[in-house]
Amino acid sequence: MSYKNFPMVSRVVFGRGCFNQLEDILAPKRINSKAPFIFFVDDVFKGNAWLTSRIPLSYDDKLVYVSTKEEPKTSQIDELVEDIILSYKDRPSGIIGIGGGSVLDIAKAVAIMLNNDGESKDYQGWDLVQNEAVYHVGIPTISGTGAEVSRTTILTGPERKLGINSDFTPFDQVILDPELTKDVPKDQWFYTGMDCYVHCIESLNGTYLNAFSQSYGEKALELCKEIFLEGDTSDEESQDKLMMASWHGGMSIAYSQVGVAHAMSYGLSYLLGIKHGIGNCIVFDHLEDYYPEGVAVFKQMKKKHNISLPQGICANLSDKEFDIMINVALSLEPLWENAIGKNWKKTITKETLKALYLKM
């Protein structure tokens, strides 16, 4: 048996206001005045001088606002990369993502594709990337996805929703400033926080579990419970804790794997464009057969925060649409193997999934 040799984020700074250190952190990484830093920023911050005035632009640096109405697509990555290549003679000094999971994944994918030929869809999968990425920095502005520590960048391609999983994917630098999450709307705060919660449940109840991911998963789960079951939802301590929960939850799945909720939620995203956070919640709400305790606690959290999830989203789907969605979900074999075990194909059939999707 061979264990994963996990590549970690190279550097991390944590603290309220540490976003102010961005300029000092980037300065030594500038290759020359013609090699720009490209900042991908969630367009929710357009016009928000509190944040944007602190983004250090000099020389030919560029700020690109990114809409996160839809999740990142391989075609979008290819266009962003082409834009950069056509606009500058020099390869960028660095790619900086400032936003949620989508923006962080865009930054990672662009940094990889700047140094690797072809289209990003060709790299969806495991360990297909040949060359080191351009220096890339992740700055989360919402907590939960774990994108800040993962070795993947999840993209929707023409054929599937699947990550570019590689040793070159993790950020060279992460800036964890919980203050940046202070204006996240409540529903998004809940959905994205639940992404972390679901990571913990899937990791801790998976067959891939080991003492490494267990210790991270348990801590993240504990923090999620403090935040979503016991705590106040909006204070500074809660923002600090949720940022760490996301980090630890990300480390936990990085060294194990996710499970049923993620597999099925990928199907929903692929077919219906449902975003990952809410998609996970919609699916997880119906997984009591797989994660009885986890789902019971999830329902308590949902109630405490008056969250109501969409219902009947699969009611009017055609057989062909069900097939597409189910095939995407079933193609994520490591997720099912982690959740159910090596013989998962005996119990997880197209019918099983259709029955579950019909409940949603």
Added chain:
Amino acid sequence: MSYKNFPMVSRVVFGRGCFNQLEDILAPKRINSKAPFIFFVDDVFKGNAWLTSRIPLSYDDKLVYVSTKEEPKTSQIDELVEDIILSYKDRPSGIIGIGGGSVLDIAKAVAIMLNNDGESKDYQGWDLVQNEAVYHVGIPTISGTGAEVSRTTILTGPERKLGINSDFTPFDQVILDPELTKDVPKDQWFYTGMDCYVHCIESLNGTYLNAFSQSYGEKALELCKEIFLEGDTSDEESQDKLMMASWHGGMSIAYSQVGVAHAMSYGLSYLLGIKHGIGNCIVFDHLEDYYPEGVAVFKQMKKKHNISLPQGICANLSDKEFDIMINVALSLEPLWENAIGKNWKKTITKETLKALYLKM
């Protein structure tokens, strides 16, 4: 205010038996056949083929057994580095430490000094290292010190016991194989495990605490309690957990600081050559005024495992000796500031420390 930008270990592999992956991990790092890998191995493994037969030696690679009767000295590092430079034309491909905190610190210090001029004592302190270290790998064979994740390497120099703290200190690769700890003698298991426990208490009760180090420290503390208060002491699960506790405890102090026990224990080591693990225990046993809860739980653990600590070790010291020991302890200003606060000098005097040392 500026927050630390912490350099992490680049890669980590975890799992029982993952030591077998050492050859595959090192192979791509070999610069050429004349640039050797140097393995520093705790001499407790001399003649232990179960471990040594799995150390992959080829070309001019060299295995150097290291005695850990005494803690690493700056003069020892300088000799080891000179030996390597005189024996090989090429700089080594890598330095691999296989052992406890002392051996890991030797590996880190040698890797640094191979690429930095002068004597290692000149680099004791914070951020004095100029050049990147040689590729270096840490493989702990006893758990607790946190040396596998820290950005320091603690050395006893002519003037003080102090680490080489730098961004180049952390390992490029860590191999966490809990099976390697299976034959640790019980007393050493306890003393070194308590190093981790004390890290948690000092970090969690320090003024430098933040949500980052808190989350790591809480998890490590929880694991320590499971292992030393509740659990069986020798089973595989306990070995796995203690290796993770050491990791998390190390991360916790890396992003905060240690405190009173470490400061005073450094004094004991410097003057009396008392090793770090047992030194911490001897000191911590008398720190109920500073860490009341932590010391109470420590005494329970000590009792549960029938550990008896040396008594009266300072009874016959001269005034001059007390001065030396107290000056070493007081010179560690960040530790005292973390433990007591900015105004620590008002309460921590030579007399305070002498009274404490006299109890030990």
